[in-house]
Amino acid sequence: MIYTKMIQALLALFLLAQTSTTAPGLSPQATQHLQAGVDAERQRDFETAIAEFRKVTELEPAAPTGFVRLGNAYMENHQYGEAVPPLKTALEQDPILPIAHQLLGYALLAQGYAAEAIPHLEKVGEVGALGIAQIQTGQASDAVSNLQAALMKSPKDPDLLFYLSQASEMLSQQSLDALTAADPKSSRTHQVRAHSYYVSHQFPEAEKEYEEALTLRPDVPGLHLELGEVYAATSQWVKAEEEFLAETRLQPGNAEAAFRLGDARLQEGKTKEALKELERADLLRPDMSDTLYSLGKAALLAGDSASAERAFTRVIALEKESALAAQAHYALAGLYRKQDKVQEAEREMQQFHRLQDHNGQR
Amino acid sequence: MITDRRERVSKALRVLALCLSMATVCLSAPSAAPVFHTTLPSGLDFTLQNSPTSFKFLIETMPGGVAFLDYNNDGLLDIFLVNGGRIASPTPEPDDFDRHDPRYWNRLYRQNRDGTFTDVTKQAGLANVGDGNYGMGVAVGDYDNDGYPDIYVTNFGKNILYHNNGDGTFTDVTAKAGVAGGGWSVSAGFLDYDNDGKLDLFVTRYLDWEMKLNKPCGVVTRQYCPPGEFPRVSNILYHNRGDGTFEDVSVKSGIAGKKGNGLGVAFADYDGDGFTDIFVSNDVVEQFLFHNNGDGTFTEQGLEAGVALTADGKKLSGMGVVFQDYDNDGRPDIVVTELPHQLQTVFHNDGHGVFSDQSLQTGLGVLSGTTSGWGLGLEDFDNDGWKDLFIVQSHVMDNVEKLDSSLHYLEPPLLALNHHGRFEQADAGSTTPIAGRGAAFGDLNNDGWIDVVTTQLGGHPQVFLNNGGKVHWLTITLRGTRSNRDGFGARVQVNGQTRFATAAGSYLSSNDKRLHFGLGSAETARIEVAWPSGIHQTLINIPSDRFLEILEPAEP
Helix, strand or coil: CHHHHHHHHHHHHHHHHHCCCCCCCCCHHHHHHHHHHHHHHHCCCCCHHHHHHHHHHHHHCCHHHHHHHHHHHHHHHHCCCHHHHHHHHHHHHHHCCCHHHHHHHHHHHHHHCCCHHHHHHCCCHHHHHHHHHHHHCCCCCHHHHHHHHHHHHHHCCCHHHHHHHHHHHHHHHHHHHHHHHCCCCCCCHHHHHHHHHHHHHCCHHHHHHHHHHHHCCCCCCCCCHHHHHHHHEEEHHHHHHHHHHHHHHHCCCCCHHCCCHHHEEEEEEHHHHHHHHHHHHHCCCCCCCCHHHHHHHHHHHHHHHHHHHHHHHHHHHCCCCCCHHHHHHHHHHHHHHCCCCCHHHHHHHHHHHHHHHHCCCC | CCHHHHHHHHHHHHHHHHHHHHHHHHHCEEECCEEEEEEEECCCCCCCCCCCCCCHHHHHHCCEEEEEEEECCCCCCEEEEECCCCCCCCCCCCCCCCCHHHHHEEEEECCCCCCCCCECCCCCCCCCCCCEEEEEEEEEEEECCCCCEEEEEECCCCCCCECCCCCCCCCECCHHCCCCCCCCCEEEEEEEECCCCCCCEEEECCCCHHHHHHEEECCCEEECHHHHHCCCEEEEEEEEECCEEEEHHHHHCHHCEEEEEEEEEECCCCCCCCCCCEEEECCCCEEEEEECCCCCCCEECHHHHCCCCCCCCCCCCCCEEEEEECCCCCCCEEHHHCCCCCCCCEEEEEEEEEECCCCCEEECCCCCCCCCCCEEEEEECCCCCEEEEEEECCCECCCHHHHCCCCEEEEEEEEEECCCCCCCCCCCCCCCCCCEEEEEEECCCCCCCEEEEEEEEECCEEEECCCCCCCCCEEEEEEECCCCCCCCCCCEEEEEEEEEECCCCCCEEECCCCEEEEEECCCCEEEECCCCCCCEEEEEECCCEEEEEECCCCCC
């Protein structure tokens, strides 16, 4: 992962190499070896390059160029440990040499010496690698900032996105730990524990913690919604409906709560009430696929084929190739079959099968 | 939109017509609460030996069946119970399951006049279950039309057909009949698919599996493997030649063309073409609806009919199945039992060969969230004119709590009363959690109220005796002459209710072949019988509260 960044750094050095083989101050013999090393590097013959650059350092022990080249060649040959001493020597000779800081930062990070790498990466503003190093040293907040900054330049870099998610998770955990430490009996602490139980499918424990949280602060937005989700996960739809209803009373503008309430009522077979709430959820936040799918189901059960068809068609337009789109095609096939629209039903079934194959569900 | 309105109006008119025909049932039906009490009648000392091991052999969690039959025609229902077998641990290859040991015998219990039972297994000639068989299910039908019910036992191994000799004994006629099957058979049932007056036989099969192919499954703890770990298999259809032998017509009928993980089977003529169709509940694959083409062949129509998948296009873990009309619209519907977080699915027959998933509308969404269903019955337990639902429950895995603390291996049964098409939970007479599997339904004590016998892994059967009430009922025994003698496949309508004559359905089990109807406060009944032979018969002003035998007329 961090190697992506390393390669970028090496490329930068490579560009530097194009102009520096004629670097002033080197003896003709050292320049010859330097050129031979650069040529070998271009041919990806790193062993030869290492040997040539080592000769440069022996001939010119006071010039940082040979040491930087040698460190670079080691890194290209994945010998990160061996790269460290020459790069450190280069920095002893020229403490502000950016390329040496950059390479040394990467070399140390690759070896797991994150704390040592950080000052070097900071010096050259290498924010991506710096963020990664900061995850390892537990500086979650700084890591998030730096990785976000790096993503401004490369928004789709999968490595950066991965590390940002790790850093965010760590930051979240640190915040939660701080919350728990600050007031272990607070409503929020119970909520945190409840969520943790919910995520690990320990539903009875989650239910208990949410109830504690609600006893302490019954008016906190989101608590009823989350407790309702616990009940929904265990198919206790009557209780789920009660909680979602409580949430919609607290937050009448919350589309998620309206959707969950409508869906719970749908599961209970309360078709008309479900339809009403799902329509409200759709108004609050249009084009939410889950709401539309449940809306289609509710309309279908209520005998309103036209509304059902509209809702499922909107799901397909939004979801295109997803599993939910496949479900919408299946629902449409059933609807058309019931209407004796054989060709339309067949077309939808074909789409359903195509998407099942596409999503590996068959 | 116009079509929708027409549909709604049409449905409203149908309901109105139904109410008019049922008169008192719709308008003033007394709501007699079904009150079961559980009991273990004296003499019914059976224990289902499934022999669970740490190796989690799949067969361990699947038995066993139970049948209601009157084997000696004394007017009292007797009980046949299928046993598993001994699984040695570690298992020798091949394992013979020690079926010669009486602990592992299947058992036939004769009902005595005082409601007690006598074990007649040995004297009836049913002690011999062969070598290498681990018992699964049972089907009952009078395949030779001699007036005595015969017994077919399914096994992991070879199946057995016992011919009822009419003198209290049975003879193993498997070899002569040619119905041994093989592999892993599960549920079976007798039906007359070609309306030739002779009962044919359908057998579901689960997996291409052997003891030696068992493998470790599970991450946190060892579990029973999901069926997807093993190849699918086809089901078997045997055609009754009428000379005591059967022909395996699985291939030429088209049945073998579809491979699945068959567990349950039920029969009904869903499209009203006069030929019995077959529904097979499959575990984790698409459900099969074999449409009977009327020429000896079948076409699998599950997807086209809308019964292969749930309303969300998802696969079901189909276990048991029943194929009867729950909403009194005259068409057979399908209810399939499943694993938790899948609803017990109700496929409503919308007519024209199309079904719709109405699990939510019928209220099963709130009744079946975290439970697992096996054997089931759609029977009118409170005699109010609407068929109710009884489901035997338990998870497949005996260690499921370790994986999900909201689920339970042992569960009590579910009784859900039908209130005009919507099911609501009622007192099942037992809250004791058990590892329930098979279930058979019938009027065990001939009091006009439907009773239930269930099986449980490692335990005694549970008998749910219906305490009854004051409303009326009618129980019909069909006696076919041109049609098969049991009348299987006939459509019988009484005061607006419809039953499709069959002993099949549930899981691994065979029900009382008599057709029971709750009449509410109606004191008379109008009966219409559409026999498989094509003969239609109408009886009017039949007094309620009686057992009635209807003989098929010789001429239309």
